[in-house]
Amino acid sequence: MNPTTNTHSKVRQMHDAEPYPNIPIATLPQDNLIDLYLYNLVTSYYLRNRQVISTQGKVILDAGCGTGYKCLNLAFANPGAKIVGVDFSEPSIAIARERLQYHNIADAEFHVLALENLPSLGLQFDYINIDEVLYFLPDPVAGLQAVKTVLRPDGIIRTNFHSSLQRFVYYRAQELFSLLGLTESSPDKAEFDLTRGIMHALKEDVFLKSMIWKPQFQTDDQMLLQNFLNRGDKGWTISQLFSALRDADLEFISMVNWWQWDLTQLFQNFDDLPVDFMIRLAEMSTEEQLHLFELFHPIHRLLDIWCGHPDAAQSSMPVFQWTVEHWQQATVHLHPQFCTPMIRDEMVDAIIQQHTFDLGRYFRMTNEPVTLDSTIAACLLPLVESPQPMLALVQRWQQIQPLHPLTLESITEWEAFDRIKDLLVYLEELGYVLLETGRSG
Ligand SMILES: C[S@@+](CC[C@H](N)C(=O)[O-])C[C@H]1O[C@@H](n2cnc3c(N)ncnc32)[C@H](O)[C@@H]1O
Numbered sequence: 001m002n003p004t005t006n007t008h009s010k011v012r013q014m015h016d017a018e019p020y021p022n023i024p025i026a027t028l029p030q031d032n033l034i035d036l037y038l039y040n041l042v043t044s045y046y047l048r049n050r051q052v053i054s055t056q057g058k059v060i061l062d063a064g065c066g067t068g069y070k071c072l073n074l075a076f077a078n079p080g081a082k083i084v085g086v087d088f089s090e091p092s093i094a095i096a097r098e099r100l101q102y103h104n105i106a107d108a109e110f111h112v113l114a115l116e117n118l119p120s121l122g123l124q125f126d127y128i129n130i131d132e133v134l135y136f137l138p139d140p141v142a143g144l145q146a147v148k149t150v151l152r153p154d155g156i157i158r159t160n161f162h163s164s165l166q167r168f169v170y171y172r173a174q175e176l177f178s179l180l181g182l183t184e185s186s187p188d189k190a191e192f193d194l195t196r197g198i199m200h201a202l203k204e205d206v207f208l209k210s211m212i213w214k215p216q217f218q219t220d221d222q223m224l225l226q227n228f229l230n231r232g233d234k235g236w237t238i239s240q241l242f243s244a245l246r247d248a249d250l251e252f253i254s255m256v257n258w259w260q261w262d263l264t265q266l267f268q269n270f271d272d273l274p275v276d277f278m279i280r281l282a283e284m285s286t287e288e289q290l291h292l293f294e295l296f297h298p299i300h301r302l303l304d305i306w307c308g309h310p311d312a313a314q315s316s317m318p319v320f321q322w323t324v325e326h327w328q329q330a331t332v333h334l335h336p337q338f339c340t341p342m343i344r345d346e347m348v349d350a351i352i353q354q355h356t357f358d359l360g361r362y363f364r365m366t367n368e369p370v371t372l373d374s375t376i377a378a379c380l381l382p383l384v385e386s387p388q389p390m391l392a393l394v395q396r397w398q399q400i401q402p403l404h405p406l407t408l409e410s411i412t413e414w415e416a417f418d419r420i421k422d423l424l425v426y427l428e429e430l431g432y433v434l435l436e437t438g439r440s441g
Pocket of ligand 1: 008011012015020021063064065066067068069070086087088089092113114115116130131132133136137
């Protein structure tokens, strides 16, 4: 058997025996707004192109979909899109199919297929999710290349690798249990019991135990399997990730959790850093800055990215460079994931009760609270129903707050304009609102 077939069959056997994830079919993804926000095609498309697209009619692939929980997330996050799930594990696909039927997602189809054979489907996709899969492939670049052939010209791929720096102790554990022969055939109850027995017997301060053993491994077979008895898991560095993208001729768009890779957050006071260091930082590429972050602070299990075809980004001017004319022709969108009846009701409640509205409680990309006072919430309320011209929000602000609270003089249109502009710059940076301008250049 050649090494690729051998790795494939080991990984497939592992997932046939223990389809992943073992989340109950009835579980709804709706409570986890940050996940839906990130699964929403609008988010990554806007990050790359500064344009807000409709998810209606889009075709989304979940490659290596396992038991389909992420397919369900993708379906909820992208109304009107078709979901296609592919995995080479037949038992996993059976559960995925059942899951989407259970939740009445009609426009979904599933195929038992290796990711490398995706072109045989004869479909092209607007968005491809390859979540927690690539690190199992014997040749991830070949996998990415196969996936790229079914990606539409302006399509986006979300994918991830395990971080070798963050996960190095788990790799040591996997090597150890492989040395003991526990991963030769598909690990089952006997191997789980033996692994737990060995870990239990270790003294608490033995490095392997003190670093990575958690109570949940005592009871959760799947977690134990994925972390200690995994048969295909591999770790990657940022440099290896970027080199794989180059080899597959794909262009990096962003880290999926980009706000958690911010170097400035690692320092007590970024502004006090040695000037020489600041100069070096400013000269570094995105790849180098991410690499540096990981060397300082390897806390992320996944190197989770969006990428796409080279040069697919539409050129657009960043919001901080917009002129008055750009703003005058701007349309403001609340991110569609926030346009829900629940959020509308909570905003209305804050307005009536004159409480602050805590936007950050749905999710936050900053350590600071994200609260809006009730008058600001009142101004932004129409955005829950539909996008609004920036100038309509300016007019609405003048109606809500006609007088300056200190001087009691009338608020001028320019004062209102500046107030709303500053607010929108802040909310756009945090990902809550999306801004498009009709003005080109
Ligand atoms: C850890 S699970 C992740 C499942 C799902 N993407 C998620 O994040 O919930 C990995 C999945 O990838 C599938 N897989 C691994 N290599 C594959 C390949 N070459 N072709 C198709 N599926 C593959 C496995 O069968 C398994 O269901």
